[in-house]
Amino acid sequence: MPVAGLLLWASLLTGAWPATLTQDHLPATPRVRLSFKELKATGTAHFFNFLLNTTDYRILLKDEDHDRMYVGSKDYVLSLDLHDINREPLIIHWAASPQRIEECVLSGKDGNGECGNFVRLIQPWNRTHLYVCGTGAYNPMCTYVNRGRRAQAMSWTQMQVVRGRGNRATDGTFRPTPTAPRQDYIFYLEPERLESGKGKCPYDPKLDTASALISECPHPTLVLQPEGVASASGVGGVVPTHPRAEIVNMPSLNLPNGPSFIHAELVPDSAERNDDKLYFFFRERSAEAPQSPAVYARIGRICLNDDGGHCCLVNKWSTFLKARLVCSVPGEDGIETHFDELQDVFVQQTQDVRNPVIYAVFTSSGSVFRGSAVCVYSMADIRMVFNGPFAHKEGPNYQWMPFSGKMPYPRPGTCPGGTFTPSMKSTKDYPDEVINFMRSHPLMYQAVYPLQRRPLVVRTGAPYRLTTVAVDQVDAADGRYEVLFLGTDRGTVQKVIVLPKDDQEMEELMLEEVEVFKDPAPVKTMTISSKRQQLYVASAVGVTHLSLHRCQAYGAACADCCLARDPYCAWDGQACSRYTASSKRSPSCSTANKNAVESVQYGVAGSAAFLECQPRSPQATVKWLFQRDPSDRRREIRAEDRFLRTEQGLLLRALQLGDRGLYSCTATENNFKHVVTRVQLHVLGRDAVHAALFPPPAVSAPPPAGAGLPTPPYQELAQLLAQPEVGLIHQYCQGYWRHVPPSPRDAPGAPRPPEPQDQKKPRNRRHHPPDT
Numbered sequence: 001m002p003v004a005g006l007l008l009w010a011s012l013l014t015g016a017w018p019a020t021l022t023q024d025h026l027p028a029t030p031r032v033r034l035s036f037k038e039l040k041a042t043g044t045a046h047f048f049n050f051l052l053n054t055t056d057y058r059i060l061l062k063d064e065d066h067d068r069m070y071v072g073s074k075d076y077v078l079s080l081d082l083h084d085i086n087r088e089p090l091i092i093h094w095a096a097s098p099q100r101i102e103e104c105v106l107s108g109k110d111g112n113g114e115c116g117n118f119v120r121l122i123q124p125w126n127r128t129h130l131y132v133c134g135t136g137a138y139n140p141m142c143t144y145v146n147r148g149r150r151a152q153a154m155s156w157t158q159m160q161v162v163r164g165r166g167n168r169a170t171d172g173t174f175r176p177t178p179t180a181p182r183q184d185y186i187f188y189l190e191p192e193r194l195e196s197g198k199g200k201c202p203y204d205p206k207l208d209t210a211s212a213l214i215s216e217c218p219h220p221t222l223v224l225q226p227e228g229v230a231s232a233s234g235v236g237g238v239v240p241t242h243p244r245a246e247i248v249n250m251p252s253l254n255l256p257n258g259p260s261f262i263h264a265e266l267v268p269d270s271a272e273r274n275d276d277k278l279y280f281f282f283r284e285r286s287a288e289a290p291q292s293p294a295v296y297a298r299i300g301r302i303c304l305n306d307d308g309g310h311c312c313l314v315n316k317w318s319t320f321l322k323a324r325l326v327c328s329v330p331g332e333d334g335i336e337t338h339f340d341e342l343q344d345v346f347v348q349q350t351q352d353v354r355n356p357v358i359y360a361v362f363t364s365s366g367s368v369f370r371g372s373a374v375c376v377y378s379m380a381d382i383r384m385v386f387n388g389p390f391a392h393k394e395g396p397n398y399q400w401m402p403f404s405g406k407m408p409y410p411r412p413g414t415c416p417g418g419t420f421t422p423s424m425k426s427t428k429d430y431p432d433e434v435i436n437f438m439r440s441h442p443l444m445y446q447a448v449y450p451l452q453r454r455p456l457v458v459r460t461g462a463p464y465r466l467t468t469v470a471v472d473q474v475d476a477a478d479g480r481y482e483v484l485f486l487g488t489d490r491g492t493v494q495k496v497i498v499l500p501k502d503d504q505e506m507e508e509l510m511l512e513e514v515e516v517f518k519d520p521a522p523v524k525t526m527t528i529s530s531k532r533q534q535l536y537v538a539s540a541v542g543v544t545h546l547s548l549h550r551c552q553a554y555g556a557a558c559a560d561c562c563l564a565r566d567p568y569c570a571w572d573g574q575a576c577s578r579y580t581a582s583s584k585r586s587p588s589c590s591t592a593n594k595n596a597v598e599s600v601q602y603g604v605a606g607s608a609a610f611l612e613c614q615p616r617s618p619q620a621t622v623k624w625l626f627q628r629d630p631s632d633r634r635r636e637i638r639a640e641d642r643f644l645r646t647e648q649g650l651l652l653r654a655l656q657l658g659d660r661g662l663y664s665c666t667a668t669e670n671n672f673k674h675v676v677t678r679v680q681l682h683v684l685g686r687d688a689v690h691a692a693l694f695p696p697p698a699v700s701a702p703p704p705a706g707a708g709l710p711t712p713p714y715q716e717l718a719q720l721l722a723q724p725e726v727g728l729i730h731q732y733c734q735g736y737w738r739h740v741p742p743s744p745r746d747a748p749g750a751p752r753p754p755e756p757q758d759q760k761k762p763r764n765r766r767h768h769p770p771d772t
Helices: 036-041 098-106 156-162 228-233 379-386 432-440 558-564 686-693 715-721 726-736
Strands: 006-009 032-034 045-047 058-063 068-073 076-081 090-093 119-124 129-134 141-146 186-196 210-214 221-225 237-242 245-249 260-267 277-285 295-303 321-324 328-330 336-338 341-348 357-363 371-378 391-394 399-402 457-460 466-476 479-488 492-500 506-515 523-529 534-539 543-547 569-571 576-578 597-604 609-612 621-627 643-645 649-652 661-669 672-684
Touching: 036 045, 036 506, 058 119, 058 523, 058 534, 068 119, 068 129, 076 119, 090 186, 119 210, 210 277, 260 341, 277 341, 295 341, 321 379, 357 379, 357 466, 357 479, 371 379, 371 466, 466 523, 479 523, 492 523, 558 569, 558 576, 558 672, 597 609, 609 672, 649 661, 672 686
Parallel strands: 006 479, 032 506, 210 260, 221 245, 341 466, 597 672
Antiparallel strands: 006 492, 045 543, 058 068, 068 076, 076 090, 119 129, 129 141, 141 186, 210 221, 237 245, 260 277, 277 295, 295 321, 328 336, 341 357, 357 371, 371 457, 391 399, 466 479, 479 492, 492 506, 523 534, 534 543, 569 576, 609 649, 621 661, 643 649, 661 672
């Protein structure tokens, strides 16, 4: 893990914690929270707003070389511009046939949520074509798409559907009508190459799948992991479908416990290409406790050159191994709180291609509490587990124990032709005892634990769960940071920085929380373009792309920009803006206190006054300082009977004349202190205010000539009454002295009180009888 720090973008709400979770894990409050409307107003986000009659958008492929992003949804394949997803989107309508949809509905499936062609796989086949697969209304199908840069010409009726003025998107016979010959630069689907997708795409659109393009092989190979039992019962093999490539179907992996595949990644183990392995992440019901409904997260691996056994495991993977992936919070009493349901995985590449960093999102599987966590794993720890002991059941209670018998040669799970088996060119050359051992011992005894043996981020008791993760690397002024993006099932994305406090503790700072969809929906997929500094988010309701940084949202003050500690942002001397290594930056915030808000407030003795102070950072520590006059020393105001500190400011109850003076609200964060606001409080005597608002009856003698303003000690009060706040003071006083009936001028829309020189004229009031 980088020492400089770690960034995450994730959703956050503070909740209750189980007994095993300590206060050290409590998440921070977002420094900036933006609603969908506010995010849109910043101009840093774009929303795919084509009115298609479709749902379930998923980002399946990003092609930065061609500036395109390929999205699959119900009955549609979309090609979007990475710069602006709303600029000339290329759209292919690919629905199941009406007959197939009718059969699906008659079988008891949901006509809208299941009986459609939900596109679940888009992989680059070569430089000119994509390979796409969809559920096909519970009849999976695959075909090829020409990855052109121009849309295929459509008939007028189809344009009506694309623009949202029709409702024929579910009509399987409805197809684009070309008006020109097909050419390589046209984005179109090749229906004549349609083939079955069984074993390549799930039947059920609600089930998870994973795929990986293995382009390092002599021939491009596409390895697919279908969902659940289908992968456990299918018969694998090599099916030639293209003169330059082949598709390898995922065969039986000895996974009878209903696995759900999340991610697959090719990771080389050494300089020898024959040692390359495919690592995949999934979750399944616990094999260690078959009677328990517990779900475990797993990491598995296979050799890319696995040909299966010659008599056992024929046409099945003979190098498959799996281990438990642990993400838990250790408690003070030794009991761990586990997060076992794996939701998403991101593999962050490093300079060493053999040692990427693995980030994974987990949720709790029990019903005791709701929780999510993010754990980070190293490939060194993963390899150590796979090179360790195998799990074996033995003893009177048939318990899981480390295998201690004689290990066959070569070690089960070793790749043929690799560093340790140069003389064996195929797994079919392995002895039968190796193949039999692999069939009965696919599970490793030890589990893979995260770095520091604890999660990086924990969320419990919140009304949402984390769903996705993606990672970016940022070069800031003080070093390199890693940025994670975490989506939630509430359609929010947040940004958090995790900094090291000491050798064992980490400090979490939530930077941003944004709503990325108008109608909240769970985030399904996310991807990052570091080249364009954009995040792309997909859900059932649409696709959004937004900038990785909104530096201006932290505030116009230098202190707010610096204290945010966002590695994307820095103070340039004028504003908080995107940091670039070549730009000139102000070395310090020397004018931090000059941006303090200054105001004047008036209060009445015996009443209450509220002094507002809301620093932009919720992580700041707020203090109030009081100074009676410039010659006095400032002293800190501490909580007592008459002073109440709140998140919004300071409440002074039962004001006294001695409370008048200068109040300064200071915020301290990361050893940096600055003044947020200064309030000059004037406390007026209660009798003086009453006399000014309700003067005595007029005397018979005429007023002396030239008398324009009241004489002291009411001159200051008269100036106060001339201020715009006089209406508020009058309204407050009328409510405070309840024995005085409300004046007619208190009614809504009543004119403002007259100026002080007019107030000395005699007036009749209900509590002052008229002169007789």
